[in-house]
Amino acid sequence: MHAFNLQPESLSLAERLADMAVDALIDEADLSPKPALVDRRGNGAHTDLHLGLMHASALSLWPAFKEMADAALECGEIGLPLREALGRIGREGEAAMLATTDGVNTHRGAIWALGLLVAAMALEPESSTPSAVALRAARLALLEDRYAPKPFSHGAQVAQRYGVRGAREEAQLAFPAVTGLALPQLKRSRAAGAGEQNARLDALLAIMTTLADTCVLYRAGEPGLQAMQYGAKAVLDAGGSASLGGRRQLHALDQQLIAMNASPGGAADLLAACLFLDRIERGDGLFPGVC
C-alpha cells in the first residue's frame, strides 16, 4: 500500500521517500498480531492509543519526512548544518504528531529513526543497500545538535537507571537490530515460505530478542525486558509465527506483556525502519520516474 503516491511518476525523490516512510509506519501499525502493541485487533498494552490514531500520526509526519529529504538534498553532505536542520525538522514533526494525537507520543522513536534514514537515503540514492544507508544515518546521528533541548525523557531516565543503550545509540551504531537481526530474519522467513505478514512478525520478534527497549524498561522494568526478550526468542525457536508452535508462544507472549504493561514501542519503530530499508532494497516505489 502507498499512502500518497497516486501519480508516482510525477513525484520528486523527497516526496517518494516521505511516501515510503509513511507507508512503513502504516504497515507496522497494521501488522497483526503484534505482542502488546496496537494493531488491527486492538490497543495491546495501551489505554491512550488505537489504530486510527497510529494512522493519523503516521500521515501527519509526511511533511516532516519530505522536508528532511529536501534538507539532505540541499546540504548535499553529512555535517553539522544538515544534522541541525534535521533536529529542527524532527522537533517540528514531533509537534505535528502531538497536535494530531492530542499529546500522545505515538511515533517519537520512529521520527528519529526514519528521519535519519530518509535523509541518509536522499544524500546518496545510488548507494542504497541497507547497511550503506544505515551507516550514513549513523554518521548523522553521531553529530551533536547544539540546539537540541535536554529533557529528562523516559529514555534518559531508563538509561540512567539501568545503564542501557536507547534510541540514540541504536542509530549511532547504524541500527544493528535492523540490519543485523530484522532484515536477515525477514528474508529467512520469506525464503521459508512464511508469508509476508508472518515474515514481518518474525522480523519484529528478532528485534525483540535483544533490544533494550526503553519503552518496556520504563513501563515494566527489567522483568518486562526479560519477558520480551525470552518470549520473542521462544516464538522464533518454536518455528516462528507461521508455525503452530510459534503461534502458541506468540499468543502467550502477547498475554504476558499486556499483563506486565510492557509495550515494545521501540521495537515497533525499528520494525518500521526495517520495512523502509526493505522497500528501498527491493526498489519498490523509489526509482521509476524520479524527478
Ligand SMILES: CC(C)(COP(=O)(O)OP(=O)(O)OC[C@H]1O[C@@H](n2cnc3c(N)ncnc32)[C@H](O[C@H]2O[C@H](COP(=O)(O)OP(=O)(O)OP(=O)(O)O)[C@@H](O)[C@H]2O)[C@@H]1O)[C@@H](O)C(=O)NCCC(=O)NCCS
Ligand atoms: C534521540 C531521541 C530518540 C530521544 O531519545 P530519548 O531516549 O532521550 O527519548 P524518548 O522520549 O524516550 O524517546 C525514544 C523513543 O525511541 C523508541 N525506543 C525505545 N527504545 C529504543 C531502542 N532501544 N532503540 C530504538 N528506539 C527505541 C521509543 O519509541 C516508542 O515508544 C513510544 C512510547 O514511549 P513513551 O513516550 O515512553 O510512552 P509510554 O510508555 O506510552 O508513556 P506513557 O504515555 O505511559 O507516559 C512510542 O510511541 C514509540 O515511538 C522511545 O519513546 C530523539 O527523539 C531526539 O533527540 N529527537 C529530537 C529531534 C531530532 O534531533 N531529530 C533528528 C532527526 S530525525
Ligand SMILES: Nc1ncnc2[nH]cnc12
Ligand atoms: N504499533 C504500535 N503500538 C504501540 N506503540 C507503538 N509505537 C510505534 N508503533 C506502535
